[in-house]
Amino acid sequence: MALAHLTGDPILLDMSVEQTPLRGGAFLSAQLDPVHHEQVRRRAIELAPGFAENTGAARGDAELRAMMTAFLGRPLTDGEFRLGREQLCVDDFPRAAHWSAGRPAGADDLGVVIIGAGPSGIATAVQLERLGLRYTILERQHAVGGTWLLNRYPDARVDVNSFQYQFTFEKNYPWPDYFASAADVRAYLEHVADRHGVSARIRFGVELTRASWDERSRTWHLEVTGAGGDGDGTGGPASVEHIETQVVVSGAGMFSTPKFPDIPGIETFQGRHFHTTQWDDSWDPAGQRIAVIGNGSTGVQLMPRLAEAAERLYQFQRTPQWISPMEGYKEPISADDRALLDGIPFYWNWFCLKNWAIGMSMEAAQTVDPDWVARGGQVSERNDGLRATLTEIIRQKLGHDPELFARCVPDYAPLARRLVVDNGYYDAILRENVELVTDGIVAIDETGITTADGTHREVDAIVYAAGFQVTKYLYPTEYVGVGGITQEKAWEEDGPRAYLGITMPSFPNLFMLYGPNSQPRSGSFINAIENWARYVAQMIALMAERGIRSVEIRPEVCAAYNKRLDDESEQIIWLTEAARTRGRNYYVSEQGRQVANVPWALPEFYGMLAEPRLDDYLLTW
Structure with a gap:
């Protein structure tokens, strides 16, 4: 596919592709029929002398879709193509929030505070940096990394391929292993934060303890506890600071609060x-x-x-x-793979897309097939x-x-x-x-x-090794919204709920990354973060362009969304198998509700996040 991308040669796209089952058929991998292998090698050798100078012609959407169809060996839905095109990383910044007509003057008046310098906070900050918006990151730890800074135990490592666990705007990062260690993930996040100008906007050793919404000024009042001294946790007694900001973005996420087993003694x-x-x-x-x-x-x-x-x-x-x-797993990237990734234009792009496509193929194994069960099967x-x-x-x-x-x-x-x-x-x-x-x-x-x-x-x-209290999405901050309602009170009756996993009624201008029911069915955490961060940054850009002081999701919109979410979850094995894992599965609450995951297939949920719909929100100017 790299050669086809470089040359546009139709012969390369006409070669036959086989769907190879992996792990008993739960995953599928598209493989080029071996009958074509030698022909591809010869073509690569012919073109090799010009690889260093050949950047390839720009390919339009029709060409890219034809190439992706040939690559995967099947036609793509519109949603799959739009999502896959971004995963192919042919654009400089595939998931960018944008201004409609240049940066407006109102952008100077809008301030954002981001909570956490983990992957979510960094991804959001990169978007705001590109838009030229004013923001600060508050991080309670001493360095970037989030959960990857917390998890330093021996052999801590990502369980998805490194070529999925990366931002689409950072091209061909030199991962040392196929599955990155915790230390390598931290190094990657530090690299991204430094390269994109985010590091200078982070305040370390400070923690947001309370955030209160002021309905008159349409701002959040933040109570921040600092370590004192130089802010690295070593410089003296703790201090309390008060900050006012229009927008708060929480990157605390699901995996920030340790869970200890409830054992007597x-x-x-x-x-x-x-x-x-x-x-x-x-x-x-x-x-x-x-x-x-x-x-x-x-x-x-x-x-x-x-x-x-x-x-x-x-x-x-x-x-x-x-x-x-x-x-x-635990293997270094081979010299041969590194030579291909670095030496052949577009090879890295298609290598990344291949890993993404294998992961997404798993979604079909998450649903119950009634016909299969009727014939004596267990699930599908x-x-x-x-x-x-x-x-x-x-x-x-x-x-x-x-x-x-x-x-x-x-x-x-x-x-x-x-x-x-x-x-x-x-x-x-x-x-x-x-x-x-x-x-x-x-x-x-x-x-x-x-x-x-x-x-x-x-x-x-x-x-x-008991995991995390995954429903404490905003912990340890106490958030107080419209009319004095607290986040705990808002979720008291029915557990954590949000619109798109990002925002909830009564809490204007508060956005969550990795909130309730936002974990995708496939793909990587990093790819999901990019989609959430783009949505949030695009909403903030719309506020600046239109002079909007506050946005609050309409209660009826949030309720209708969660009804659809609950209905869709009934089709997935997280709930059909819940009786066997009650109390032992962070996907499902003690009340029997699925609280962690998005039930829709990845391309469908991606479409919901593509662009904010202001009609879904209560707006004030």
Whole structure:
């Protein structure tokens, strides 16, 4: 496709493409028929001498759509093409908010405060920087990174390909690994913030504790607690500052507030114990008796490394996980791939699109097929294929021990919860110094952990890999909206709800990134952030252009949107399997409502975020 993009050669687009099933057919990968491979190699060798100078002709939408259709081996819907075109990254800034007719004079009067210098805050700031708007980022930590600064535990790593976990406006970043480590993600975010002029607008070591809406001035009054001194947390007593701003954008997100297990006696333990987000770098696990509580993505990443050092390790499992190997996980990007990415124009673009398309193909495995179930299936042909594939992986690892095998096979469908990437987890369970504990924990005391069967295991250290309080989207700030209503009160009766996951009634000029029901069904967190940030920045631009003082989503619009969202969620396995995972799945609340994810397919939700509809909002001038 890179050669076709460079040359426009129709022969390259007429080559046959096969849909190759991955992981039992849950994912599909478009592959060029091997009969064409040699012809492509010869063509590349012919063109190679001119690669350095050849930037290719500009391709219009019709050409790009034809190329994408040939590349994926199937026609695209309009929504898929619009979204895929941005993922192809052929424009300098594919997801840019824009002025209708140049920057208006009113832009000078509009101020924005962004909460958090994680990926969401940075993406929003880059948009505002391009628009020439005035903004400040308040960050309670000492550096950029957000959740990737919190998560410093050994082997912390992204579980989607690095070529999806990146902004479309940052071209061919030199990722060292196919799946970026936490340290590499932090370096990437620092690079983006520096390169796009955001770093100078960040105030570190300060925290927004309270935000109150003033209905007369149409502004937010912010109470900010600072570390004192030079703002890095080391310069003296805390201070309180008051700031007034027209717009607040919260980038606190879902994964900012650690969750500790609710276990009697947890506070009495006398050894080292901490959450994975509060990793103790001074702690040496060598020769220790260690308990790891939790086996989600974090626990599965962390446990094998600790097992190598520990004298004894107890892995406490409440719920078995579907754990999948991932090609290229923990591998450095090969010299051959790097040569292609750097040396062939447009190769990087199509390589990124390929990874995105594979991920999006998973969405079909998330819905129930009634006809398949009527014929004796469990969910759908593709979901059941994934279940069979993952079950066989567990069987190959643990099948020699039927009792252990049975404890590790989930009773719910894959993708009903987040799929976990394998980091040597099953191999670690088989180590002589590791015990998988599946009896429920009833108490923690000064020396160890007691389970429901009466066994007490003495340990020197406990690591809580228990995840996050995902519904605390705006924590720890107290937000007070119209009429004095607090955010907690607004969500008290029915739990967290928002329009597009971004804004809610009674809280004008407050926008959330990674708010309720905004996690997409496929793709990466970074790509989702770009869509949210563009929407918010475009709304702010409209306010500046039209002299609008405040925008507030209409209650009836928000209610109707959430009704559609709830109805659509009924078709997805997050809810059909919820009875099996109640209280053990952050997708679904204790009340049985799906609170985390967007139920619509990615291209459809992307279309909802493409441009704000001012008719949906109450406006004041």
